[in-house]
Amino acid sequence: MDLLVPFDAVEPKTRLAPVLDADERSAFALAMLRDVLDALRRADREPTVLATAALDAVDATVVVDDRSLDAAVNDRLDGETAVVMADLPLIGPTTVADLFAPDADVVLAPGLGGGTNAFVARHPDFEVDYHGASIRDHRRIAREAGLDVAEVDSRRLATDVDEPADLAELLLHGEGRAVEWLADADVSLSIEGGRVGVERR
Amino acid sequence: MDLLVPFDAVEPKTRLAPVLDADERSAFALAMLRDVLDALRRADREPTVLATAALDAVDATVVVDDRSLDAAVNDRLDGETAVVMADLPLIGPTTVADLFAPDADVVLAPGLGGGTNAFVARHPDFEVDYHGASIRDHRRIAREAGLDVAEVDSRRLATDVDEPADLAELLLHGEGRAVEWLADADVSLSIEGGRVGVERR
Numbered sequence: 001m002d003l004l005v006p007f008d009a010v011e012p013k014t015r016l017a018p019v020l021d022a023d024e025r026s027a028f029a030l031a032m033l034r035d036v037l038d039a040l041r042r043a044d045r046e047p048t049v050l051a052t053a054a055l056d057a058v059d060a061t062v063v064v065d066d067r068s069l070d071a072a073v074n075d076r077l078d079g080e081t082a083v084v085m086a087d088l089p090l091i092g093p094t095t096v097a098d099l100f101a102p103d104a105d106v107v108l109a110p111g112l113g114g115g116t117n118a119f120v121a122r123h124p125d126f127e128v129d130y131h132g133a134s135i136r137d138h139r140r141i142a143r144e145a146g147l148d149v150a151e152v153d154s155r156r157l158a159t160d161v162d163e164p165a166d167l168a169e170l171l172l173h174g175e176g177r178a179v180e181w182l183a184d185a186d187v188s189l190s191i192e193g194g195r196v197g198v199e200r201r
Numbered sequence: 202m203d204l205l206v207p208f209d210a211v212e213p214k215t216r217l218a219p220v221l222d223a224d225e226r227s228a229f230a231l232a233m234l235r236d237v238l239d240a241l242r243r244a245d246r247e248p249t250v251l252a253t254a255a256l257d258a259v260d261a262t263v264v265v266d267d268r269s270l271d272a273a274v275n276d277r278l279d280g281e282t283a284v285v286m287a288d289l290p291l292i293g294p295t296t297v298a299d300l301f302a303p304d305a306d307v308v309l310a311p312g313l314g315g316g317t318n319a320f321v322a323r324h325p326d327f328e329v330d331y332h333g334a335s336i337r338d339h340r341r342i343a344r345e346a347g348l349d350v351a352e353v354d355s356r357r358l359a360t361d362v363d364e365p366a367d368l369a370e371l372l373l374h375g376e377g378r379a380v381e382w383l384a385d386a387d388v389s390l391s392i393e394g395g396r397v398g399v400e401r402r
Binding site: 094095098110112113114132133135136153154155156157158168169172173189191195196 | 295296299311313314315333334336337354355356357358359369370373374390392396397
């Protein structure tokens, strides 16, 4: 089974701009990618990074495709293929095993907010559409193709890091390069009025 | 093992005020409570509702304790006790089984934002402190008492419904009374600029 990790190598994680500048966002995105690659390898999976531009800073096979995410992924869904997003620094080898465990044509891992953070497709008729609330589209696409679908119930797979509030989840539950990078950048948890956020010294 | 479901029967879910008025918040909170009680019973667990005021609208044993949540729960942690919050309408019997599965003194189910949405305590030395990022306090309390801790990785257990944005998760993934109540109240998903939220007609 092919295992792809899409990665925006040009301008990643723009929604973190309130906390990190452009160079920092690139470095942090790379730290998250490395955490994801580690988790996959520790689960005995061999990932290929599907990057929007050349990337020599990771120890993995990198394929460059500068088209849209939908086009780049759909072009590679001919055989059995899994896709795991690069901004899931909370996943570990157990989480990866949970993703591959269900014996279904399509296994979907919903992200918070309606995204699809990972999937396993064992049938060539599945295809992706990442716009909007993609988890609903992916359920529909699988159903219309007559495929059976399983969903993985994992907070770790559901937590993609896009916005400052998501950094709080990483600080609360993370271990690895990305959370160490945040600590080095003096990003820490803040608690105001019972709500958890982040602050930077 | 005792199984408690704390419930604010006086003024529940105030942070949903931007979408629901006070009577609606009470009705919706009750629909979520019933979904939670259903999930627990379908997993062959017998819950007791720990309510802040009398409540005759649910088909379960209700114990009234108008003290703070910490005081009311800690007073009842003498034997083996589990606590599951009443605002987790995404849980089902499988999720409940996952919560009780780990063989540890204390099993914690983190909520998004640092809360503790459910736990199983099999040792009387565990106690709760729900203020702030309680998952960190609960890890510390268990560690300082020399107890071994397991954590459950579940998006469904992690999704407590407190704010309008949380309603989107229920609309995306829910089934049962709470999501039906929302549909009847004309609350539906909205998608703006790739972000998922809710709107009310």
